[in-house]
Amino acid sequence: MKSAILYIRVSTDEQADKGYSQRDQDERLRRFCNQQNIHVSKVIYEDFSAKTFKRPEWERLLGEVKKCKTRPDYVLFTKWDRFSRNAGDAYQMINILNGLGIEPQAVEQPLDLSIPENKMMLAIYLAAPEVENDRRALNTFYGMRRAKKEGRVLGIAPYGYINRSREDGKKYIATKEPEASHIKWAFNEIAKGTLAADQVRQAMNKRGKKISRSAFHVAMRNPVYCGKVFIDKYKDEEAYFVQGQHEPLISETLFYKVQNILDGNKRHERPYTKIESDANFPLRGFLICPDCGKNLTGSASKGSKGGYYYYYHCIPSCGFRKSATQANKMFEEDLKKFEFPVVLQSLLSDIVSTNYKNITSVFDSKRKAIALEIERLNAKLSKARELLFTDKLDADDYKEIKEECRKNIELLENELTVSLDRNRNSSIKQNLDKALHTLCNIASTYKEGDVETKRYVVGSIYPEKLLFDGSTYRTPRINVLAEHISLINKGLGDKKNRTNESSSHLSGLVAKTGVEPVTSGL
Numbered sequence: 001m002k003s004a005i006l007y008i009r010v011s012t013d014e015q016a017d018k019g020y021s022q023r024d025q026d027e028r029l030r031r032f033c034n035q036q037n038i039h040v041s042k043v044i045y046e047d048f049s050a051k052t053f054k055r056p057e058w059e060r061l062l063g064e065v066k067k068c069k070t071r072p073d074y075v076l077f078t079k080w081d082r083f084s085r086n087a088g089d090a091y092q093m094i095n096i097l098n099g100l101g102i103e104p105q106a107v108e109q110p111l112d113l114s115i116p117e118n119k120m121m122l123a124i125y126l127a128a129p130e131v132e133n134d135r136r137a138l139n140t141f142y143g144m145r146r147a148k149k150e151g152r153v154l155g156i157a158p159y160g161y162i163n164r165s166r167e168d169g170k171k172y173i174a175t176k177e178p179e180a181s182h183i184k185w186a187f188n189e190i191a192k193g194t195l196a197a198d199q200v201r202q203a204m205n206k207r208g209k210k211i212s213r214s215a216f217h218v219a220m221r222n223p224v225y226c227g228k229v230f231i232d233k234y235k236d237e238e239a240y241f242v243q244g245q246h247e248p249l250i251s252e253t254l255f256y257k258v259q260n261i262l263d264g265n266k267r268h269e270r271p272y273t274k275i276e277s278d279a280n281f282p283l284r285g286f287l288i289c290p291d292c293g294k295n296l297t298g299s300a301s302k303g304s305k306g307g308y309y310y311y312y313h314c315i316p317s318c319g320f321r322k323s324a325t326q327a328n329k330m331f332e333e334d335l336k337k338f339e340f341p342v343v344l345q346s347l348l349s350d351i352v353s354t355n356y357k358n359i360t361s362v363f364d365s366k367r368k369a370i371a372l373e374i375e376r377l378n379a380k381l382s383k384a385r386e387l388l389f390t391d392k393l394d395a396d397d398y399k400e401i402k403e404e405c406r407k408n409i410e411l412l413e414n415e416l417t418v419s420l421d422r423n424r425n426s427s428i429k430q431n432l433d434k435a436l437h438t439l440c441n442i443a444s445t446y447k448e449g450d451v452e453t454k455r456y457v458v459g460s461i462y463p464e465k466l467l468f469d470g471s472t473y474r475t476p477r478i479n480v481l482a483e484h485i486s487l488i489n490k491g492l493g494d495k496k497n498r499t500n501e502s503s504s505h506l507s508g509l510v511a512k513t514g515v516e517p518v519t520s521g522l
Contacts, residue, residue, distance in 0.1 A: 004033060004039070004040060005074070005076070006042070008029070008044065052086060072102060077107070081129035085129040087123065087126040091126075161174065161224075183219060183249055183250075184249050188250075194456065197262060227252070228244060290320070294318065296314055311323060334473055384398050
């Protein structure tokens with residue numbers, strides 16, 4: 001009596017409606033074996049796609065029959081699409097089975113492959129399901145591409161968003177807190193150029209849910225965060241961006257600024273230091289040795305009477321070593337030269353506010369001009385469309401006009417978006433007062449802050465590393481704003497009239513006669 005292995009495969013729940021359920025296939029195969037007096041040696045159930053033969057149960061079956069000395073005569077299945085949906089792979093697998101002395105056969109589409117003409121029928125049986133798969137895949141591709149062109153984000157929502165469904169069943173992405181706030185913070189921090197991208201990631205991980213280095217890099221490159229959806233190049237259609245239906249987390253200006261920094265098109269205004277540091281060594285990584293030019297590190301030494309003493313030092317072969325306590329104190333005192341007098345805060349606030357209003361008024365005029373140009377291009381496109389419908393304009397000419405107008409409109413809309421972002425917050429009073437207050441008290445902000453705040457202050461003022469010789473700090477370059485404040489304070493320090501501002505901020509000049517009654521001298 002001949003024996004057979006029954007191979008039963010399903011891939012989706014829909015196949016039950018087409019008569020491909022496991023129980024139905026099992027019943028048909030066993031009925032065939034009873035009629036043909038074939039012994040069923042084993043039944044294999046597979047729940048996997050037939051696009052390839054990399055299926056768990058099939059690979060296990062093939063491995064077992066290769067090891068067995070007594071092999072079955074047949075591998076039976078209901079139809080050839082249960083065996084494979086890839087003609088090339090199917091022919092190769094048939095040859096492998098024939099080499100093992102096993103004949104694959106579909107009980108409802110029987111073919112005697114020893115007859116050459118039957119191979120044409122086999123090709124049809126195998127090609128039909130492959131064509132069906134390809135058509136289904138192509139329809140899915142076009143559907144997904146159409147959805148992208150409509151501004152929908154497909155797949156798993158990126159970090160900071162969450163997948164949702166509307167009442168009509170359409171899916172969309174919505175912002176998810178606190179991840180959305182974290183990603184906004186990360187973009188803003190990278191745009192400042194003070195910290196490296198991975199340092200920003202490490203700091204962000206401390207704020208909430210952790211994100212891997214690769215996932216963070218992908219997120220920083222994802223245009224979804226600025227409200228855009230990327231359409232890939234396909235055939236003659238070039239790649240481009242469309243406006244998404246979701247809520248953007250950042251502006252386009254900020255997104256492209258971060259891209260420039262990540263691409264290396266903008267010099268990083270930071271001295272490449274680690275974000276993590278001991279609280280006793282806030283300057284570690286910012287200091288370089290005056291003797292050999294290497295980076296200074298920091299460590300603690302235990303005293304003979306107990307307790308620890310902290311030092312900034314170079315490598316042992318150099319031997320440079322200075323007290324970290326004294327160095328930190330010297331730096332705190334040195335920061336005071338970057339503080340401008342409190343009496344100037346109100347005056348500077350008024351000046352900056354006035355200049356800000358003047359600048360934004362220019363943007364208002366520019367936005368009106370851009371809006372008028374967009375309206376003109378839309379009118380031109382509409383006119384060309386009318387001429388096309390009345391056969392007064394050739395289709396190729398219309399396509400050229402449409403493409404030109406579309407590109408110009410897209411550029412103008414991007415420019416308009418940038419202009420709106422610049423003036424989105426017309427009231428800067430609160431932020432300005434906070435910034436000026438910090439500048440007036442930069443030394444105390446540094447002294448009272450945690451180690452991360454201290455390192456942020458250092459990196460903001462000194463874009464390059466500091467040369468520390470134990471008594472002074474030197475650097476090739478400092479922040480432009482900090483340099484101007486230092487020069488102004490130095491100039492004001494030369495004025496001998498009422499130099500101690502702790503006594504009074506009023507003028508030390510004596511009023512002329514006539515302003516106040518003249519009093520008799522003592």
